[in-house]
Every structure is written in structure tokens, then in C-alpha cells.
Amino acid sequence: MLELRDIHASYGQVKVLFGVSLSVAPGEILCLMGRNGAGKSTIMKTIMGQVPAAEGSISLDGKNLHTMPPHLIPKEGVGYIPQGRRLFSELTVAENIEIGLMTRNEGADTREWVLELFPRLRERLSQVAGTLSGGEQQMLATARALCLRPKVLLLDEPTEGLQPSMIELVRQVVVKMKSEGYAIILVEQRVDAVLSIADRVTFIENGKDRETVAASELQSDPTKLTKYLGV
Amino acid sequence: MLASLEGAVISAILVLTAMGLSIVFGVMRVVNVAHGEFFMLGAVLAWVVTTTLGGHPVFGFVAALIVVPVLVGCIAAGADRLILKRVNYDPDRTIVATIGMLYIIQQATLMTYGPEARPVEAPFNTRLSLPWFEFGDEGFQMIWPWGLSITSYKLFVIFAAIAVLIALWIVLTRTKIGLIMRATQQDSDTAQAFGVPVGKVYSWVFGLGAGLAALGAVLVVPIQQAHYLMGGDPLLLAFIVVIIGGLGSLPGTVIAALLIGMSDGIISVFFSPTLAKIIATFLVAMVLVFRPQGLLGRAPS
Ligand SMILES: Nc1ncnc2c1ncn2[C@@H]1O[C@H](COP(=O)(O)OP(=O)(O)OP(=O)(O)O)[C@@H](O)[C@H]1O
Numbered sequence: 001m002l003e004l005r006d007i008h009a010s011y012g013q014v015k016v017l018f019g020v021s022l023s024v025a026p027g028e029i030l031c032l033m034g035r036n037g038a039g040k041s042t043i044m045k046t047i048m049g050q051v052p053a054a055e056g057s058i059s060l061d062g063k064n065l066h067t068m069p070p071h072l073i074p075k076e077g078v079g080y081i082p083q084g085r086r087l088f089s090e091l092t093v094a095e096n097i098e099i100g101l102m103t104r105n106e107g108a109d110t111r112e113w114v115l116e117l118f119p120r121l122r123e124r125l126s127q128v129a130g131t132l133s134g135g136e137q138q139m140l141a142t143a144r145a146l147c148l149r150p151k152v153l154l155l156d157e158p159t160e161g162l163q164p165s166m167i168e169l170v171r172q173v174v175v176k177m178k179s180e181g182y183a184i185i186l187v188e189q190r191v192d193a194v195l196s197i198a199d200r201v202t203f204i205e206n207g208k209d210r211e212t213v214a215a216s217e218l219q220s221d222p223t224k225l226t227k228y229l230g231v
Numbered sequence: 232m233l234a235s236l237e238g239a240v241i242s243a244i245l246v247l248t249a250m251g252l253s254i255v256f257g258v259m260r261v262v263n264v265a266h267g268e269f270f271m272l273g274a275v276l277a278w279v280v281t282t283t284l285g286g287h288p289v290f291g292f293v294a295a296l297i298v299v300p301v302l303v304g305c306i307a308a309g310a311d312r313l314i315l316k317r318v319n320y321d322p323d324r325t326i327v328a329t330i331g332m333l334y335i336i337q338q339a340t341l342m343t344y345g346p347e348a349r350p351v352e353a354p355f356n357t358r359l360s361l362p363w364f365e366f367g368d369e370g371f372q373m374i375w376p377w378g379l380s381i382t383s384y385k386l387f388v389i390f391a392a393i394a395v396l397i398a399l400w401i402v403l404t405r406t407k408i409g410l411i412m413r414a415t416q417q418d419s420d421t422a423q424a425f426g427v428p429v430g431k432v433y434s435w436v437f438g439l440g441a442g443l444a445a446l447g448a449v450l451v452v453p454i455q456q457a458h459y460l461m462g463g464d465p466l467l468l469a470f471i472v473v474i475i476g477g478l479g480s481l482p483g484t485v486i487a488a489l490l491i492g493m494s495d496g497i498i499s500v501f502f503s504p505t506l507a508k509i510i511a512t513f514l515v516a517m518v519l520v521f522r523p524q525g526l527l528g529r530a531p532s
């Protein structure tokens with residue numbers, strides 16, 4: 001169980017998060033929604049320790065993450081798929097996967113498992129990551145995070161710029177990870193995609209969590225979507 | 232022929248020094264103005280090691296070759312922890328910080344080692360004549376002209392540099408350490424999100440860069456004496472090489488070091504060292520005008 005309590009964070013002098021609390025349990029998909037610039041990506045960066053939490057606490061299964069050196073956080077089992085993929089673009093597909101495997105000393109079996117999930121990557125192991133298509137890059141970013149065999153998966157807008165069939169693939173993988181017991185935090189703009197897979201939705205506004213509702217509730221009563229997203 | 236061998240020796244030293252500068256810039260985005268001082272420190276420490284050990288020159292030299300780069304690397308890694316980490320690797324502030332390091336190292340050396348230039352004896356230094364091929368009266372023949380010779384030590388320098396480059400290339404492309412360095416170079420935040428201890432990698436890289444300069448210096452002291460002000464020239468030349476080759480591009484650095492070293496050697500022999508410097512500086516200006524990212528550098532996307 002990953003839990004954020006009253007997180008405040010800033011970039012230098014600019015404060016961005018003003019007390020964010022949320023939690024996600026194993027086998028659950030929590031979706032973060034909010035307007036551009038609301039602070040969704042910043043929440044994920046704070047979990048990863050890239051942006052330090054000035055106040056509040058972050059814990060994974062009772063262990064504090066916010067006091068750890070950032071490079072140890074992924075070793076606790078937090079797999080991160082950043083917005084815009086952030087691949088090591090001059091490294092090959094195989095090397096990107098290797099970096100993921102090294103994080104938690106995973107071996108050949110994990111590599112096999114990940115390549116089973118994304119057969120397209122197996123055909124392109126020696127290709128330089130920067131030359132992959134957008135969809136393939138997203139697969140690789142996802143594969144790299146799954147190489148950790150994480151307890152928690154953070155996905156920041158995984159469907160950005162993808163065609164419908166690729167979005168469907170991402171959706172299937174997310175659902176599959178959920179069924180394998182991963183705790184998943186997903187940032188997603190597309191309402192239909194969210195409602196079909198999320199368990200709960202937390203609305204973020206101006207660096208604060210405003211409200212958390214069950215996805216089923218939103219489906220029957222979309223007024224909150226209008227309220228927080230203006231759609 | 233002789234000139235090009237002299238050029239090759241210059242290139243060999245230069246390529247090690249410039250490689251150190253280039254790796255540090257590539258991975259850490261730090262312009263290390265103190266790089267030349269690590270070179271100087273390498274030369275001075277080589278003198279210290281060889282004189283304290285005494286004994287046969289080969290013994291002292293081999294010891295210096297091993298000990299000195301490691302020692303200088305550790306000093307640099309310590310400086311990284313103590314200074315560069317504190318300024319958060321901010322590009323502007325690291326320049327100022329490394330300028331500070333330059334003077335600290337230089338003055339500390341002046342106070343302890345003194346202003347004298349001191350020689351280190353070469354471990355072996357036989358003169359080798361080189362054959363020359365010529366079409367004479369009896370057709371193709373090999374002659375051994377007077378004046379066409381090089382010392383065995385200079386040949387050793389060339390091969391040592393090649394060996395170090397190959398080793399470096401293998402480490403960077405074939406090992407986990409190299410993979411971690413390349414990942415950090417491309418995206419340090421994301422590398423950290425995959426468990427890479429970026430702070431430690433930076434210290435190691437800074438140490439490696441300084442160690443390469445020190446290695447170049449240990450190789451050069453039997454040819455050129457150790458002096459506390461000797462860091463200026465290598466720094467300037469290394470910058471020239473790195474700019475021409477493309478900041479952070481290792482193959483570019485090798486090619487540019489060859490270009491600059493060879494032209495320096497050849498022009499110095501036939502004309503004057505000053506002309507060689509003028510041409511090198513002119514080349515930099517041309518590269519900056521027509522190909523700002525360097526010969527093999529990538530344009531920022
Ligand atoms: N590196 C940074 N330095 C300074 N300010 C930043 C930085 N990154 C983000 N911000 C600011 O923090 C705020 C929140 O940004 P964040 O990326 O978390 O938004 P987001 O909710 O993910 O938006 P989007 O939907 O567009 O991805 C924005 O106002 C942004 O300008």
C-alpha cells in the first residue's frame with residue numbers, strides 16, 4: 001500500500017503541491033485527473049524523490065520513502081513511466097531493458113516475461129531507442145518499468161499521442177498488471193479510458209487533491225468531471 | 232615522418248587529457264576548468280613517487296603509472312563531493328567553482344613542491360632508427376637515414392595511449408559501469424528513477440576524468456619536466472580538441488586530438504610552435520562558425 005499524506009513540494013521557489021493526500025492498494029488502479037499544470041506529474045516526481053517533499057510523508061508498506069535517497073526508492077519496488085517516456089534515447093532497446101533489470105537485480109526470467117508482453121520489442125532489441133515509433137517507445141518505457149517487478153506502478157499519461165490500437169494495448173497491460181496485484185497510479189486525460197479501467201479517481205486542482213470518488217460513481221454521474229476538468 | 236611521430240606523441244598525451252575533459256562534460260555537464268591542474272598534479276606526483284621510491288627508473292615509473300592516476304582520481308572525486316555537489320552541478324557555478332579549484336591546486340603545489348621544474352627519468356630511452364623506403368639505383372630499397380629516429384619511450388607513450396583508449400572504449404560500451412555512465416549522461420533524473428546512484432556516478436566520473444589527465448601527465452614527465460604552471464597548455468589544447476570534436480562526443484574527441492596533435496607536431500617541426508597554436512585556434516574559430524556542435528557533436532534537438 002502506497003500512501004501520501006499532506007505532501008507539499010516546490011520547484012525551487014515555486015510551490016506546486018499544497019498538501020496532497022492519496023493512497024493506492026495492491027490490485028487497485030487509482031487515476032489522477034486534473035487540468036494541465038494541476039500538479040499531477042509533480043506528485044509522481046515527488047514519489048520518486050526527484051522533487052523533494054518539503055512537508056508530509058510518503059510510505060510504501062509502512063516504510064518511509066520521502067526520507068530515502070532518491071535512487072533507493074525504485075529499489076523498494078516503484079516502477080515509473082514518466083510523461084513523455086524519457087527513454088535513454090541513444091541506448092538500444094536491449095540496454096534500456098537492461099537498466100530496468102539492474103534496478104532490482106532481476107534476471108533473465110524477468111526479461112523473458114517482459115519480452116513476452118511486448119513481442120515487438122524483441123524484434124528490435126538492437127535498435128536505438130530514439131528511433132522507435134511513438135507506440136514502440138511507450139512499450140519500451142512500460143517494459144523498462146516492469147523490469148523492476150514493481151509493487152507500485154506509476155504511469156504518467158501513457159496514451160499521450162498514441163493511436164487507438166496502441167491505447168488498447170496499454171490498457172490491456174495495465175489491466176493485466178492490476179490482476180497480478182500491482183498497485184497502479186495512472187495519470188490520464190481521456191475520460192473514457194479512465195472510466196473503463198480505474199477503480200477510484202482523485203481530482204487534482206491547483207496542487208491539492210480535491211476529491212476522490214469511485215469510478216463507477218462518475219460513470220453514472222459525470223457532473224464532477226465537468227466541475228474539475230470542464231468537460 | 233619524424234614530425235608525424237612527434238605529432239603522434241603529442242596526440243597521444245592530448246587524447247588522454249581531452250578524453251577526461253570530454254567524459255566529465257558529457258556525463259556531468261560540467262566544464263572543468265581545473266582539468267589542467269589535475270594534469271599538473273599528475274606530473275608533480277609522478278616526480279614525488281619516483282623520487283621517494285628511488286631504485287631503478289622502471290620500478291619508480293611503473294609505480295607512478297599505477298598510483299598517481301588513482302591518487303589524483305581520488306582527490307578529484309573528493310573535490311566533487313566537497314564542492315561541485317554543493318553547488319548542485321549548476322553549469323555557471325561549477326565553472327566558478329572549478330576556477331577556484333584551479334588556483335587552490337596550483338598554489339598548494341607551489342607552496343609544497345616549489346617553483347622548480349623537475350625531471351623524471353624515463354624508464355627506458357634507447358634511440359631507435361626507423362627504416363625508410365626509397366626507390367634508388369637498385370630499385371626498391373630500405374635505408375636507415377640519419378636523423379630519422381625516435382626514442383623507444385616515445386613509442387611506448389603512443390602505444391600506452393592506444394591501449395588506454397581501447398580499454399576505456401570497452402568499459403564504456405561493454406560493461407555495466409559503462410551502461411550506467413551512458414544512461415546517466417543521457418538523462419540523470421530518469422537514471423536515478425531506475426536506481427542509479429547519480430551522485431556516486433558523478434564522483435567516479437569526475438575522478439576518472441582527472442585520472443585520465445594524470446595518466447597523460449605521468450606519461451609526459453619523462454619528456455617534459457614537472458612544473459606547477461604546466462597545466463595551462465594541456466587545458467587549452469584539451470578545450471580546443473573538445474570543441475572541435477564536439478562536446479561530449481568521444482569519437483570526435485579522438486579524431487580532433489589526432490588532428491590537433493599531428494598538426495601541432497608537424498607544424499612545430501617545420502615552422503614554429505606559435506604558428507601551430509595559431510592554426511589550432513583558427514580551426515576552433517572555423518568550427519564554431521560553421522559547425523558549432525563540433526565535428527561529431529549532435530545539434531541540440
Ligand atoms: N521543473 C520545473 N520547474 C519549475 N516549475 C515546474 C517544473 N515542472 C513543472 N512546473 C510547474 O509546476 C506546475 C505543475 O506541473 P505538472 O507537470 O505537475 O502538471 P501536470 O498536472 O502534470 O500537467 P499536464 O497535464 O500538462 O502534464 C506547473 O505550473 C508547471 O509549470
Ligand SMILES: [Mg+2]
Pocket residue numbers: 040041042083156
Ligand atoms: Mg503531467
